[in-house]
Amino acid sequence: MKVSIITPVYNSSKYISQTIESVFSQTHKNWELLITDDGSTDNSHEIIRKYHEKDSRIKYKRLNKNSGSGIARNTSIEMAKGDVIAFIDSDDLWDPTFLEESLNYMEKMKAGIVFSSYRRLSEDLSINLGVFKVPDAINYAGMLKSCAISCLTGIYHIARCQGKVYMPAIRRRQDYCMWLTLLKRVDFAYGIDDVLATYRICSRSVSRNKFKAAQYQWIVYRRIEKLSLIRALYYFTHYTINGFTKNYHIIFS
Numbered sequence: 001m002k003v004s005i006i007t008p009v010y011n012s013s014k015y016i017s018q019t020i021e022s023v024f025s026q027t028h029k030n031w032e033l034l035i036t037d038d039g040s041t042d043n044s045h046e047i048i049r050k051y052h053e054k055d056s057r058i059k060y061k062r063l064n065k066n067s068g069s070g071i072a073r074n075t076s077i078e079m080a081k082g083d084v085i086a087f088i089d090s091d092d093l094w095d096p097t098f099l100e101e102s103l104n105y106m107e108k109m110k111a112g113i114v115f116s117s118y119r120r121l122s123e124d125l126s127i128n129l130g131v132f133k134v135p136d137a138i139n140y141a142g143m144l145k146s147c148a149i150s151c152l153t154g155i156y157h158i159a160r161c162q163g164k165v166y167m168p169a170i171r172r173r174q175d176y177c178m179w180l181t182l183l184k185r186v187d188f189a190y191g192i193d194d195v196l197a198t199y200r201i202c203s204r205s206v207s208r209n210k211f212k213a214a215q216y217q218w219i220v221y222r223r224i225e226k227l228s229l230i231r232a233l234y235y236f237t238h239y240t241i242n243g244f245t246k247n248y249h250i251i252f253s
Contacts, residue, residue: 003031003099003155004082008072010038012090013047015200019090020051020058028099031086033058034076039066044090070167070174077164085158087151087175093198102155105192112160113182113189116153118197129201134191140183143176144225145238149189151175152197161185168224172216177224210243 005023009016023033035058037045045062052060061075069089077085084103088094098116106114120129138148158164162185167174183189217239221232 001030001084001103002082003028003084003086003103004077004080005031005033006073006076006080006085006087007033007035007090008038008069008076009035009040009044009048009090010066010069010072011040011042011044013040013042013044015091016044016047017051019088019092020048022093022095023088024055025096026094026099027097028103031057031099032080032082034079035060036072036075037062038069038072039063068169068171068174070169070171073175074166077166080164083158084155085164086155088197089151091200091202092152093200095196095198098153098196101192101194101196102153105190106155106157109190110160111157111188111190112186113149113154113156113179114192115149115155115189116192116194116196118150118153118199119195120199120201123200123202125198125200131195132199133193136193137188137190138183139188140180143180143183143189144221144227144235146242147176147179148191149179150199152199153192154179154189156182170216170219170224172212173220177220180220180225214240214243 007019020033035048037048048060052058059079063072063075086099102114102116115134117131117133119131121127122129134148161182165178165181167178218236221227221235227235
């Protein structure tokens with residue numbers, strides 16, 4: 001199967017080379033890397049162009065202005081020609097067997113969506129912040145309670161998910177909305193227990209701000225998923241509890 005890898009970039013010159021190299025290192029070689037530069041003001045575009053000129057599997061588009069990672073990802077998704085869509089952000093890393101093991105499990109389970117566990121490291125990769133262990137499977141209702149699928153390890157099969165799915169035009173939680181949409185099209189997404197990627201915890205990470213994340217979560221429930229007030233409160237309660245008991249998922253070694 002051919003994999004279309006979606007990577008949004010914004011002022012990522014510090015780490016984008018490491019991310020691209022982790023894609024080059026994949027044991028599964030049938031891929032295209034679709035990079036959309038979301039109006040970077042640093043030299044990210046110069047670094048990306050060098051890789052683009054070196055390998056025809058890298059497709060590159062640069063937006064005129066910063067529009068948010070959702071718009072950047074959608075631009076790449078629209079260009080995608082593969083059978084499977086995968087995501088990696090411009091500061092994260094895949095283990096060499098990530099694609100191979102994910103695709104093998106997808107075929108084993110005849111799944112539309114698979115995702116794996118991943119390690120969490122400090123920005124300079126020197127401090128272990130624990131491993132995020134994923135469940136064996138999750139459905140739409142389960143995803144409303146807790147976001148178990150990340151854009152770092154989640155992949156979806158276009159045909160089995162009834163076509164491409166794009167992200168809504170909101171600044172935050174747009175990837176979460178996409179997984180919710182996909183889970184309306186399949187019964188379950190299946191988790192791989194093995195740790196197959198590295199998530200870099202950057203000091204600027206919005207996801208670390210619990211209050212802001214809660215605000216965006218409520219917007220998703222009410223404006224995007226259009227849940228009733230009672231249902232939204234029900235799932236928001238679960239989301240809040242899961243947020244404060246994050247160690248249920250994170251295992252330190």
